[in-house]
Amino acid sequence: MIRSLVARVVFAWQAARLWLGASRRRQVAVLSGVAILLLFMAGTGYGYEPFDPAVVDVAMAPAGPDEELPTEARLKSRQRQLRARLTQAAPRGRYIVVDQTNNRLYLREDDAVLLEAVCSAGSGFVLKEKDGREREWTFDTPRGRFQVLTRIKDPIWRKPDWAFVEEGQPIPKNVADRLEPGTLGEYALYFGNGFMIHGTLYERLLGRSVTHGCIRLGRDDLRLLWAKVPVGTPIYIF
Amino acid sequence: MTSGRRRGTLTARVAAAAVVVAAVLPALAGVGHARQDEAAALDARRALATENARLEALAELAKTPDFYLVLDANAGTLRLMLHGAELRTFPVLEVQVGSPRIGFFRRAAPTPWQGVVWTDGALDPPREMERVELAVPPPGAEEAPPATIPPTPEEAFPTPLRFHLSFPGGPAIEVRPLDADDAAGLFSRMAAAWVSYWGDLWAALATPPDERVRLRLTLSPDEAGMLYRSLPPNVSLIVL
Numbered sequence: 001m002i003r004s005l006v007a008r009v010v011f012a013w014q015a016a017r018l019w020l021g022a023s024r025r026r027q028v029a030v031l032s033g034v035a036i037l038l039l040f041m042a043g044t045g046y047g048y049e050p051f052d053p054a055v056v057d058v059a060m061a062p063a064g065p066d067e068e069l070p071t072e073a074r075l076k077s078r079q080r081q082l083r084a085r086l087t088q089a090a091p092r093g094r095y096i097v098v099d100q101t102n103n104r105l106y107l108r109e110d111d112a113v114l115l116e117a118v119c120s121a122g123s124g125f126v127l128k129e130k131d132g133r134e135r136e137w138t139f140d141t142p143r144g145r146f147q148v149l150t151r152i153k154d155p156i157w158r159k160p161d162w163a164f165v166e167e168g169q170p171i172p173k174n175v176a177d178r179l180e181p182g183t184l185g186e187y188a189l190y191f192g193n194g195f196m197i198h199g200t201l202y203e204r205l206l207g208r209s210v211t212h213g214c215i216r217l218g219r220d221d222l223r224l225l226w227a228k229v230p231v232g233t234p235i236y237i238f
Numbered sequence: 239m240t241s242g243r244r245r246g247t248l249t250a251r252v253a254a255a256a257v258v259v260a261a262v263l264p265a266l267a268g269v270g271h272a273r274q275d276e277a278a279a280l281d282a283r284r285a286l287a288t289e290n291a292r293l294e295a296l297a298e299l300a301k302t303p304d305f306y307l308v309l310d311a312n313a314g315t316l317r318l319m320l321h322g323a324e325l326r327t328f329p330v331l332e333v334q335v336g337s338p339r340i341g342f343f344r345r346a347a348p349t350p351w352q353g354v355v356w357t358d359g360a361l362d363p364p365r366e367m368e369r370v371e372l373a374v375p376p377p378g379a380e381e382a383p384p385a386t387i388p389p390t391p392e393e394a395f396p397t398p399l400r401f402h403l404s405f406p407g408g409p410a411i412e413v414r415p416l417d418a419d420d421a422a423g424l425f426s427r428m429a430a431a432w433v434s435y436w437g438d439l440w441a442a443l444a445t446p447p448d449e450r451v452r453l454r455l456t457l458s459p460d461e462a463g464m465l466y467r468s469l470p471p472n473v474s475l476i477v478l
Binding site: 046 | 279280284287290291293294296300303312318320322323333335336337338339342343344354368370371372374376379386387391394395435439441452453464467468478
């Protein structure tokens, strides 16, 4: 640190001596070079202009000659078809949206947001089984489109193997030893592959990515969601 | 007598000319109107065709399994969508279009980017997830190891001074959260400007330039942070 500082001071001292000892002509040449370099640097980079939406219209306008344009009636009919296709693709009625990184769950209906809740999604942690079969689990929440397949009141958690591996417990052979009531809260909305939206005993951790892939909600938000969401409701997770 | 006949002839000619003009003028006016109507009808057809092209692109995107962004500068929104469902709307305060320049001269004109669907958007800097391996207690251990409590999303993925979402061969979206942050101090603004300047300088000098077109979006700092944290991988983009 000190050595580098000393080196810089020495360099500056020598540069100053060189500068003072140089002829007037050389000084002017150096100053001009620096000015040109600064000017070049000032004009290099990205120049910005306000966005003109008309450029998009121009780009999307039909390319061929005007005579080749279909008739107005045909264009209107095509527009109706396309709008119908878009409406068909979009979810009808209510749908659930989960932002798994920000840990937010939204219940939406068309443009309106009916519920915004803090949730918890998959931690992304990795669990490796040391003994036995040496399996590996990654606790991610899946992305994509799903739907509520089953609604379960007072769900009982059937603990999978990883839950025992994580706790260092032997994996039971009897199914009854896997059942754990109360852990999932009052309700669960099952959406496939073992994933659910359910309640939690650890509400203080809501907002953090702590789950094994499921979506955890606080009690009050879960009650609201349960009341408004039937089987078949689409779930979008991003 | 002769002058009277001449006067009569002149009057007849003027009358005939008036009749001709009276007959031709409405016809001419009619032709003008017809041309105007034709032009208006053509404009309407062009507008319909343009709107159809937009809807066509959106319908195609709704069919794909990928997440996609719809930037609507007129509405001032950036919408994250999947299969036609709106997942989140980010209000956009301003959109600017940037292009690389060297010594005040614009580099080669960018390839058309408007109205095209761009795929495989990648975040820069990337949002990399830390894969923590859970500690497993040895069999028969009496005490479980302390639970690993992950950080909040804001702690895990702090919003950078600026971030880009680049689409190969197409435009890039640039977001500088401090631009709309009234609470940001002078020094943080200067630091952000310094980082941006050098980044832009090298990006513009690169051959070919790293980003041929850049859409700079001004979002509120909270929305910018949410966008950075929530963007799924390989997102597509269309600018309407």
